Amino acid sequence: MSTPKKKKNEHAYSKDVPMITKATAPAKAILLGEHFVVYGTGAILCAVQKYTSVSVEARSTGVRVSSRYGCDEFASGDDPKNASRHHRPILQIANDLGRGADVTIDSEIPPGVGLGSSSACCVAGAGAMLNQNGQDVEDLALRAEKSVFDGVSGADTAACLRGGLIEFGARGARSFEHAGVSLVVALTGREHSTAETVAAVRQNKERDEDAFGAVCEQVGGLIGDARSALDASDLVSLGAHMSQNQKFLTDIGVSDPTIDRIVAAAQRTSYGAKLTGAGAGGCVIALVDDSNAAKTLGSVEDAGATAFRVETDCDGLRIS
Numbered sequence: 534m535s536t537p538k539k540k541k542n543e544h545a546y547s548k549d550v551p552m553i554t555k556a557t558a559p560a561k562a563i564l565l566g567e568h569f570v571v572y573g574t575g576a577i578l579c580a581v582q583k584y585t586s587v588s589v590e591a592r593s594t595g596v597r598v599s600s601r602y603g604c605d606e607f608a609s610g611d612d613p614k615n616a617s618r619h620h621r622p623i624l625q626i627a628n629d630l631g632r633g634a635d636v637t638i639d640s641e642i643p644p645g646v647g648l649g650s651s652s653a654c655c656v657a658g659a660g661a662m663l664n665q666n667g668q669d670v671e672d673l674a675l676r677a678e679k680s681v682f683d684g685v686s687g688a689d690t691a692a693c694l695r696g697g698l699i700e701f702g703a704r705g706a707r708s709f710e711h712a713g714v715s716l717v718v719a720l721t722g723r724e725h726s727t728a729e730t731v732a733a734v735r736q737n738k739e740r741d742e743d744a745f746g747a748v749c750e751q752v753g754g755l756i757g758d759a760r761s762a763l764d765a766s767d768l769v770s771l772g773a774h775m776s777q778n779q780k781f782l783t784d785i786g787v788s789d790p791t792i793d794r795i796v797a798a799a800q801r802t803s804y805g806a807k808l809t810g811a812g813a814g815g816c817v818i819a820l821v822d823d824s825n826a827a828k829t830l831g832s833v834e835d836a837g838a839t840a841f842r843v844e845t846d847c848d849g850l851r852i853s
C-alpha cells in the first residue's frame with residue numbers, strides 16, 4: 534500500500550498542538566561582535582532577563598495578531614509583506630505552518646534598541662505555534678525574522694532560544710558553561726533600524742574591502758581572547774575587550790555622539806562598555822558586578838541615559 538503524500542505546509546506536529554499555547558523568550562545583548570558577525574566573524578551574546586510572551590489560540594482559519602502596536606486581522610495565506618513589520622513575523626510563522634491562529638504578544642523588551650525585541654518575539658511565536666523547543670523552532674523563528682530583514686546573521690535568534698551565554702559563528706552556536714554576567718543597560722532614547730545600519734556598514738565595507746577585512750580579523754582575535762576571559766571568569770579582561778570592540782564599532786561608523794558620551798561615562802565606572810546591537814541610537818551595555826553597578830547606573834544617568842541593571846537569563850525559550 535502506498536503512503537499518502539503530505540500536503541504542502543502540513544506538519545506532523547500540528548495535530549498535537551493544544552488549543553492554547555504560550556511561550557516566553559528572553560531579550561539578548563551582544564557582548565562582542567555585532568555587525569562583523571554578519572560577515573562570518575564570531576560574536577558573543579548573552580540572554581538577559583527581560584521577556585516577550587506569545588500566546589496562541591488555535592483557529593480554523595485567519596490570523597489575528599494583537600500587541601503593543603495594535604490589532605491586525607489577516608486571511609490565511611495573506612502575503613506577509615502586507616503586514617506591518619511588527620506583526621509580519623507572526624503571519625509568516627502561521628503561513629509556514631498552514632495554521633489559523635489568534636495571537637497575543639506581551640513584551641517588556643524596549644523595541645528598536647538592540648535588545649532583540651524582534652528576535653524574542655519570533656522565538657516565542659515559533660515556540661508557541663509549535664508547542665516545542667529546539668531546531669524546528671530556531672529554523673521557523675529565523676525565517677520569520679528574515680521576513681522583516683533578510684540580512685540578519687541568526688545570532689540574536691540563537692541567543693533568545695538557548696538563553697545563557699553563547700558564542701555564535703559560521704559553525705552555529707555554542708553555549709558557555711559560565712553562570713552569566715551582570716550588565717547595566719543605558720538607553721540613548723533613540724530607536725534604530727537594524728536594516729539601515731547593516732546596509733550602511735555594507736557600503737562602508739564595499740568602499741574599502743581590505744580595511745574592513747583587517748578590522749574583521751582583529752575582531753576575530755578579540756572574540757578569541759574574550760572567550761578565554763569568560764572561561765576564566767575574568768571580568769576585568771572581558772570588560773577591556775568589550776571597550777576595545779567599541780573602538781572598532783566607531784571605526785565602521787555605527788556609534789554616534791550620544792553613544793560616545795554614554796560609553797565614556799560607563800567606561801569610567803564599570804569593567805567595560807560599548808554599544809550593543811545595530812548602534813546608531815539604541816543602547817549601551819556596561820559590564821558590572823555588585824561592586825560597581827550602582828556607580829555605573831549613576832554615571833550613565835548623569836550622561837543623559839535611562840538605565841537599568843539586568844542579569845543573564847539562563848533558560849532561553851520556555852513553553853507553558
Ligand code: PMV
Nearest residue numbers: 567568647685686727810811
Ligand atoms: O539591534 P539588533 O538587536 O537588531 O541587533 C543587530 C545585530 C547585527 O549584528 C547588527 C545584525 C545581525 O543580524 O547580527
